[in-house]
Amino acid sequence: MAVDGKDTQKPHVAVLSSPGMGHVTPLLELAKRLVVDLGFQVSFLAITTDAPPAQLQLLNNNPTLPSDLHVIHLPHVDMSSNDSIAIRILQIVRESLRLLPSVLTNLNSHKPPPKALIVDPFCAEALETASDHSIPTYLFLTASASFLALTIYFPTLHAEVKGDYGKIKERVFLPGCMPLWVDDLLPDVLVPEVLPLCNRFPLVKGIFVNTWEELEPVPLCAFKNHPFFVNLPMPTVHPIGPLTKDKEVDVESELLTWLDKQPCDSVVYLSFGSGGTLSAEQMVELAHGLELSGKRFLWVARPPGADGASGSFFEVGGDVSLTASYLPDGFLERTRGAGLVTATWAPQVAVLSHPSVCGFVTHCGWNSVMESVVHGVEMVAWPLYAEQKMNARALVEMGVAVRPEAGEEGVVGRAEVERVVRLVVEGEEGKEMRGRVRKMQQSAVEALGGGGSSGGCLSRLGKEWRDGSTG
Template sequence: MKSTKPHVALLASPGMGHLIPVLELAKRLVSHQSFKVTVFVVATDHASIANSQLLQSPSASNDLLDMVLLPFIDISNIVEPDASFVTKIVILMLESLPFLRSEISKMEFRPTALVVDLFGTDAWEIADEFNMLKYVFIASNAWFLAVILHGPEIDRKEVDDHVKNQKPLNIPGCKPVKLEDTLDVFLTDPNGPFYQGFVGSGMKMALADGILMNSWEGLEPTTLKALGDAKKVPVYPIGPLVRPVEKPVLGNQVINWLDKQPKESVIYVSFGSGGTLSAQQVLELAWGLELSQQRFLWVARPPLENDASGYFFTVGNGSDGTPDYLPDGFLARTQDKGLVVSMWAPQVEVLSHPSVGGFLTHCGWNSVMESIINGVPMIAWPLYSEQKMNAALLTEEFGASIRAKAMELDGLVGREEIKSMVRRILIDSEGQNIRARIKGLKNSAAKALTEGGSSYNSLSQVAEICIQHLKTKSYGA
């Protein structure tokens, strides 16, 4: 028996920043192409992702969409407790591959294509075994993708000039990468496992049938043209992929508070699902918000020293406990101006609320996309991964944000800087100019997603390749 529609398998790396866009890609393949889609989720612990609202929400329920939570794997005896989140992701992905293979082998209609992210290219062996097309999904921008694809060609002298002599890293046809914006991998030993893994990832990506990415032609036309001219691998910009606004839970504290605030009067402060600040930086942020005398909604987390991604694997809905790490009297003094919530807030619903006038963000690409499609100007405060590159794009290329400046002596973003940035975004003419530019990007994104738009057409091209592949192969039990 042969399926009449392609079946696409998506492998989602650990972390909500990876899972959210993968789920949105899955839903788009179902709604636009009527494909059968199975999302394989790599668990970070026994219950957190399985219990997350994302997997239980109505939008994740569809006869053509299956969610398969791969078994939890305890890697505590493989990696050190203080290993980077990237190392933990890589190990979890490798250890999960036998379970992925087992699940696919049991399927009545095996997938036509396997889509992985940059941490999942070791699954190519499974794709080859079951005669599947191989795609990579980059949940980020074209500039970041260009650095990865050209990574294998960058020699040691270029890296040394970049790091030791602070020379920009030249990427063919693209904006050079300044040292202050560079990826952490370039600051490591070029002969070490982290750098070699980065190079290997770029080489494996070049073997894919194509790369899907969460951007669109109108956002990054020059970089996308450079990627096309390089002819390494076909690139399909299909974004923005963003979770849609769903009906808020009745009685939600955050939405109820926002309902009472004036239009575009609130700065929303959140460092994503994993971002953390030091204790001193949390204090400076609190004082800066208070001194700004502007309304704020702050998703606060307990501070962690020396680990900006300390909550990367955390999934949850926060806590009702009162934060004990804020300045004495802060909550009482700001009760008429601000709301502090612990750990989590319904971000898409927040950014789409008319009272929100700015977003202080860590520049994770999901958050950037959510802010753009809701027309909310940003304060860029990058923490880790490619977020510094994202901040440079937002500020220097898109004109969609202002960027936080740390003090040279201690590396902290001071309270006076925070006060100034909040006021610039919410009440100064600079913020109004940024708001106008970002609303232009919002319109561009909407146009790309409509039928006949660039992102719609890109996904349709991938769908047609899958259909043709299915016609030439025999699938089934």
């Protein structure tokens, strides 16, 4: 069977993503792998309601998408919500999935019909619809294996404390895994509204995780061997990562031109993800700290958020002009040459892979963590929301990140910013972190290779789909 060009007899897989770049990006990378590496055709089902501009730009008329990857937009639904991001996404998905039966009916009429439907956790309500259409369903968790362990354990934990998470004493002890600190999980992670999703996990045929054996051996081993997980009606876990965006090519960017002029391993890159924003006070302290450090920096400095740390989640990629109004007086002039500030967007993979970049101040979203490790860049862990505090602690314990200490009001002061920036660029601890993260980088390359753990895992599953087995 030919792999090049369109072939209606190529095995067919459907992928369903909830809105938001943190969900769409890794699912799209998986879809591209299925097409390019395994010779599948993929129908990528995208929810358009409240989709940020960056998502639409990624999926619409993108010349880098392979010809056998077909994007299908689910129609817009009317929504109005002032709830948290997680609850708002759940509401959007629930309304959008009312339109899924007709979409799957149409896909089933194609030759061949889908061998599988792959969904992210927010779309778990699609499982029943897929079952009605005799399509086996797989879950792709766009977070860590440790987070998957917590998610699977969550119904048990919820029952033990009867929904009162204040009863948990300092740490959550996951079976066979490292304990998690409850301060890292409240108020964003232990949310009772996600229980219906957690309870659906055993209904899927398998769970994909964007990680690899060498990065998270403890939870991955627990899934296979610990009695708690073994005795559950739990699907097989498939570590297939790291799945990250390809390096942006042919990007005309003043940011990259500026980086080309900087010495090797001299620049700290700061970005707080597709939806992260800082308070006005924190923006000022961060700017002063960068200036005090005297080090080179590239900063994606979105305007301060009035709606909390995740305030720009649904607006990322929109037009924003850089103004000095939310930065200290004279900051841009005083740091001109040593620093570069943008308010909207940076080609993050191209930046992290640039030889002048030696550190990444990151919100610790899992996609950004994967990109940093894949390109061998140590991190300053600055979590904002969701499971990012949990990720930040893990990165510090792995020895590939340093975490600044906030003051009593939750603001990281300028002196602390100066300390961690200097540590990353010139400190001995920074050099040690760089060595560790570059060892992880090598293990990531090996995992994705033909004989690697992740590459082999995805290939075996692709063969099962081709042969008609969906176990």
